[in-house]
Amino acid sequence: MGYAQLVIGPAGSGKSTYCYNLQQHCESIGRSVHIVNLDPAAEDFKYSVAIDIRELISLEDVMDELNLGPNGGLIYCMEHLEENLEDWLAEQLEDYLDDDYLVFDCPGQIELYSHIPVFRTFVDQLRRWNYNVCAVYLLDSQFVSDITKYLSGCMASLSAMVQLELPHVNVLTKMDLVTNKKEIEKFLDPDTRLLIADLNEHMAPRFAKLNKALAELLDDYNMVNFLPLDIKKENSMQYILSQIDNAIQFGEDADVKIKDFDPENGDSD
Ligand SMILES: Nc1nc2c(ncn2[C@@H]2O[C@H](COP(=O)(O)OP(=O)(O)OP(=O)(O)O)[C@@H](O)[C@H]2O)c(=O)[nH]1
Numbered sequence: 001m002g003y004a005q006l007v008i009g010p011a012g013s014g015k016s017t018y019c020y021n022l023q024q025h026c027e028s029i030g031r032s033v034h035i036v037n038l039d040p041a042a043e044d045f046k047y048s049v050a051i052d053i054r055e056l057i058s059l060e061d062v063m064d065e066l067n068l069g070p071n072g073g074l075i076y077c078m079e080h081l082e083e084n085l086e087d088w089l090a091e092q093l094e095d096y097l098d099d100d101y102l103v104f105d106c107p108g109q110i111e112l113y114s115h116i117p118v119f120r121t122f123v124d125q126l127r128r129w130n131y132n133v134c135a136v137y138l139l140d141s142q143f144v145s146d147i148t149k150y151l152s153g154c155m156a157s158l159s160a161m162v163q164l165e166l167p168h169v170n171v172l173t174k175m176d177l178v179t180n181k182k183e184i185e186k187f188l189d190p191d192t193r194l195l196i197a198d199l200n201e202h203m204a205p206r207f208a209k210l211n212k213a214l215a216e217l218l219d220d221y222n223m224v225n226f227l228p229l230d231i232k233k234e235n236s237m238q239y240i241l242s243q244i245d246n247a248i249q250f251g252e253d254a255d256v257k258i259k260d261f262d263p264e265n266g267d268s269d
């Protein structure tokens with residue numbers, strides 16, 4: 001059984017930075033992770049890359065040779081990946097052990113998750129190869145400055161969740177930049193009734209029914225729940241990782257091993 005995180009979220013939300021900080025954190029606790037770059041437009045990374053989509057296809061080449069713009073080019077690249085999962089990706093993954101932990105740093109274009117099936121195909125293939133996969137959806141705390149933006153961020157996350165059908169963890173990034181912590185904290189685990197009240201206050205009365213329906217939708221999917229990520233605080237990443245591990249049952253075998261050697265039940269010397 002392998003384990004994987006699919007790190008997704010809007011452009012600039014902090015996905016690559018998250019991957020780097022996760023790698024640093026894992027190094028510091030002596031745990032192994034391998035970061036896979038799935039962004040064909042990426043230029044350089046701070047993390048060490050285990051597998052790189054740019055060895056299969058690069059956005060620059062596609063744009064030059066096929067005369068495509070950056071967005072069309074990206075879709076072309078991702079569809080090319082989709083067609084090459086069983087040869088290229090399979091071959092790349094052969095270098096990793098069955099129980100390795102992979103982290104996929106994905107591109108930020110939202111249409112990749114809502115309009116075309118590439119990530120759904122990708123995830124289905126990983127599952128066939130026996131990976132437990134968790135979607136980690138990052139949203140920039142700087143973007144969540146008011147309730148309507150927050151709600152639109154939640155909706156984009158929900159759309160990815162419905163499309164991918166994976167265990168799903170939402171993360172609010174760049175908390176180190178937040179000056180008014182109280183203002184943001186209300187978005188981490190809010191009461192949807194308060195959200196509606198807040199929305200109604202800011203919007204014309206004719207939106208009241210829509211606001212109520214949106215809040216109920218979030219409630220039904222248990223969606224409104226974000227873990228704060230402050231890269232300046234070590235325990236912040238540690239907590240997020242523990243939640244994700246839990247979602248993909250990583251470490252349960254290790255728990256069994258620890259219990260086997262529980263000094264209270266084992267031999268004493
Ligand atoms: N202060 C601070 N800056 C951050 C943090 N995360 C990301 N940034 C900055 O935000 C910008 C975008 O970060 P990236 O990690 O490249 O974001 P991304 O989601 O990978 O972006 P794309 O791959 O283009 O979609 C960079 O300038 C980062 O330095 C954070 O936690 N704190």
Ligand SMILES: [Mg+2]
Nearest residue numbers: 015016039106
């Ligand atoms: Mg990136």
